[in-house]
Amino acid sequence: MxxxxxxxxxxxxxxxxxxxxxxxxxxxxxxxxxxxxxxxxxxxxxxxxxxxxxxxxxxxxxxxxxxxxxxxxxxxxxxxxxxxxxxxxxxxxxxxxxxxxxxxxxxxxxxxxxxxxxxxxxxxxxxxxxxxxxxxxxxxxxxxxxxxxxxxxxxxxxxxxxxxxxxxxxxGYLEIQLTTQGQRVHASLAPQANNAATAMLRLLLAYIQYFDQELVDGVYNLRDLTSARSGFAAPDNCEAWIDLHLPALTHMGQLTFQLEELHTTYLKANAQCDAAIHFNSIHAGxxxxxxxxxxxxxxxxxxxxxxxxxxxxxxxxxxxxxxxxxxxxxxxxxxxxxxxxxxxxxxxxxxxxxxxxxxxxxxxxxxxxxxxxxxx
Missing domain, CATH: 3.40.630.10 (Zn peptidases)
Known part of the structure; x- marks a missing residue:
């Protein structure tokens, strides 16, 4: 003692x-x-x-x-x-x-x-x-x-x-980096081009819907959302960082596979979207x-x-x-x-x-x- x-x-x-x-x-x-x-x-x-x-x-x-x-x-x-x-x-x-x-x-x-x-x-x-x-x-x-x-x-x-x-x-913890690419054009012509920021917002909605439905015991946080500082023009790139905190026994490999599948499916349905996903940090619980x-x-x-x-x-x-x-x-x-x-x-x-x-x-x-x- x-x-x-x-x-x-x-x-x-x-x-x-x-x-x-x-x-x-x-x-x-x-x-x-x-x-x-x-x-x-x-x-x-x-x-x-x-x-x-x-x-x-x-x-x-x-x-x-x-x-x-x-x-x-x-x-x-x-x-x-x-x-x-x-x-x-x-x-x-x-x-x-x-x-x-x-x-x-x-x-x-x-x-x-x-x-x-x-x-x-x-x-x-x-x-x-x-x-x-x-x-x-x-x-x-x-x-x-x-x-x-x-x-x-x-x-x-x-x-x-x-x-x-x-x-x-x-x-466990998963750090996700999403990027979208577009075309830089004058702001008045934005509807005629692929706006990277608009593309990112639509992509994020797809991910948020997935998180709300599938990660009922996890917590997601949209930590950063930035685009090219293009002035009076449509931005040609945008970046988002998402934190996922997940219950201890979450299968991290299976989750990353499902998110990659979601990403691929989204791009097939939205051919005009030029986007990438990267898992910057993966920490198992x-x-x-x-x-x-x-x-x-x-x-x-x-x-x-x-x-x-x-x-x-x-x-x-x-x-x-x-x-x-x-x-x-x-x-x-x-x-x-x-x-x-x-x-x-x-x-x-x-x-x-x-x-x-x-x-x-x-x-x-x-x-x-x-x-x-x-x-x-």
Missing amino acids: AEQKLKINPRRLQQLLRKMVNIYSPPGKEKDIVDFIYNYLKRHGLPVVRQAVDEDRHNLIVEPDDVEAELVLVGHLDTVEAYDLESYEFSLDGDTAAGLGTADMKGGCAAMIEAFLTLWENGHTNRPVALALVVGEEDYGDGAQRLVREYDFSAAIVGEPTDLLPCLSHY YELPQKGPLVDLLKTVYDRHHLSFSPTSFPSHSDANTLWAAGIKPILLGPGRLEKAHTAEESISLSQVKIAAQIYMDLILDYAKEGHPDPP
Whole structure:
């Protein structure tokens, strides 16, 4: 059992979260926060190393002293672009901490860091558990891709905002790029030409009708729709990007085949349409059993904190998809609510961040105390 007297430092955790949120760190611009966290961990005596992702960007890895890590706690240090660069910084109103990245997922990262700091300060440096703080999750996930190429873990806890509900299953994700080509002509002659934007709108209606009828348990999002900036003329090209989030056990190969068939059928019925479909990202979902040594350990920790252990499914895509594809079994578990992420009013419960830190620390303390548990 975990040592009940060992507690995280709530004040230090709050100060860390404030400093992290106040460092702007969208994908590609993570250097300042990586440097800050690297120096912070070094100053507190943790054996942190930089893992190069590209020339100027790095993941941060903390591994135990004398044992090989089997479990890794994973968080991403980047955020989406600021909705307003004048008002993205940290603010506190009672228990509510607001600011860019508080929920997704600097709250989770701060909690993981505090858990490791508390353990190291108290001499618990040899648990087979590592910490990985990665970059690029909000873009192409290149940080997680680099992590799994160079490290081999059995299981992971990913600190995405799950409202502290353990997610043993994860949605799949499909990113679709549609393009249409047309003829650039004077706007007054547009009816006489193939307008790429008009062609795209008609094509999108066919896809939306299919999604509404066939993907009743999935979620589609028309993320971007752009055409050539042609001035007073019909545009000669148009592009659309669609996100599909799909239940964990969706057969991604079968779905892509069906969408290609839909596309072919549409083009046969609309010979004047010059359009292409491309699947830019395909991430399979997964489902873990609600039993096993690590899951049982989590249940014990939840009981200790008088929390209901109610597993659910994570409905977005995340670095956990990349970990799963690499043979690592991830459980998502973090403070914050997903519906607060990527919004102008992003916020998190500070008390929940503190509970998360304590859960992470107790989990690491209990992990492998009587021998390393098998992956979930």
